[in-house]
Amino acid sequence: MASPLLHLLALFLLLTPAFAAAGGKQRRQRRQPYLSTAFYSKTCPKFEQIVQDTTTNKQISSPTTAAAALRLFFHDCFVGGCDASVLVSSTRFSKSERDADINLSLPGDGFDVVVRAKTALELACPGVVSCADILAVATRNLVVMAGGPFYPVQLGRRDALSSRAADVEGNLPRPTMSIPQIIQLFQSKGFSIQEMVALTGAHTIGFSHCSEFSANIYNYSKTSQSDPAYYPEFARSLRSACADYHRNPTLSVFNDVITPNKFDNVYYNNVKKGLGLLRSDHGLSSDPRTRGFVELYSRDQRAFFAAFASAMQKLSVYGVKTGRNGEIRHRCDALNF
Numbered sequence: 001m002a003s004p005l006l007h008l009l010a011l012f013l014l015l016t017p018a019f020a021a022a023g024g025k026q027r028r029q030r031r032q033p034y035l036s037t038a039f040y041s042k043t044c045p046k047f048e049q050i051v052q053d054t055t056t057n058k059q060i061s062s063p064t065t066a067a068a069a070l071r072l073f074f075h076d077c078f079v080g081g082c083d084a085s086v087l088v089s090s091t092r093f094s095k096s097e098r099d100a101d102i103n104l105s106l107p108g109d110g111f112d113v114v115v116r117a118k119t120a121l122e123l124a125c126p127g128v129v130s131c132a133d134i135l136a137v138a139t140r141n142l143v144v145m146a147g148g149p150f151y152p153v154q155l156g157r158r159d160a161l162s163s164r165a166a167d168v169e170g171n172l173p174r175p176t177m178s179i180p181q182i183i184q185l186f187q188s189k190g191f192s193i194q195e196m197v198a199l200t201g202a203h204t205i206g207f208s209h210c211s212e213f214s215a216n217i218y219n220y221s222k223t224s225q226s227d228p229a230y231y232p233e234f235a236r237s238l239r240s241a242c243a244d245y246h247r248n249p250t251l252s253v254f255n256d257v258i259t260p261n262k263f264d265n266v267y268y269n270n271v272k273k274g275l276g277l278l279r280s281d282h283g284l285s286s287d288p289r290t291r292g293f294v295e296l297y298s299r300d301q302r303a304f305f306a307a308f309a310s311a312m313q314k315l316s317v318y319g320v321k322t323g324r325n326g327e328i329r330h331r332c333d334a335l336n337f
Helices: 004-032 047-061 065-077 107-124 131-145 181-188 195-203 232-241 266-272 279-286 288-298 303-314
Strands: 208-210 251-255
Touching: 004 288, 047 107, 047 131, 065 195, 065 288, 107 131, 107 195, 107 208, 131 303, 181 195, 181 279, 181 288, 195 266, 195 279, 195 288, 195 303, 266 279, 266 288, 279 288, 288 303
Parallel strands: none
Antiparallel strands: 208 251
């Protein structure tokens, strides 16, 4: 009859490979790339300062940069994650996200601020900082400069290994979409209705091209020149401002006509008064699922800022790439291969 000691020894030998495998798995997991606010503290200690200097100088020289970067960041993240895929230029062999029809109106200042920061970072710590991280931090810095809330940004993203225009369709809200359609789009990506309303508050800065809302202000119906959701005098002003949009497609109007360059909660007050530009703006105050949040944010800027900061933190880590799932691009507008 075998002794208890031999039984214990046999059991140990049987379990040892499993323990070793588990331990090895744990060690491999610990070595996996991770996101951290201090990700570049050793590899590029001047990262934060370089991006801050770049964004400050750019915003001072071009005050529309904050809105441009914010829109660029959103268009990047909602298509395959926050991986700088929208920054890649098309080649003769491939049409990139940047040239999808909905992205053709993305303002150049957003691209430019990232390129400037990348150039400075490549001189200080070449091959270390991803374009995706630059865009995420630059956007946060610019929101703060425009008067918006600060929020921490986790770092360690890698840049996408591909960028295809075909991937864009259906992943971004269009100006003609109804609120139910927009809610469905956000929920498909894991964002709540409240988060959708808070992120839409980004319309407090920036502008929209006349072509994006022209159908709502010209010959809207047989009985009305414009959508009744518009304040009548505002609709008349828009028709005057956009009168030449057919010949000049660059004609645009501020999203927030009251405080266009200040990140605040006035956008929600505008929406309630019929001073929104887009169909989605008007829908926020009429849909019962979103109306309560519009009411809250219109009277309480701190509530809006808290919700916006939280939603931006969540958005900033949506679909991020790490390790071999991405790369550190040499140039933000081109893949490394």
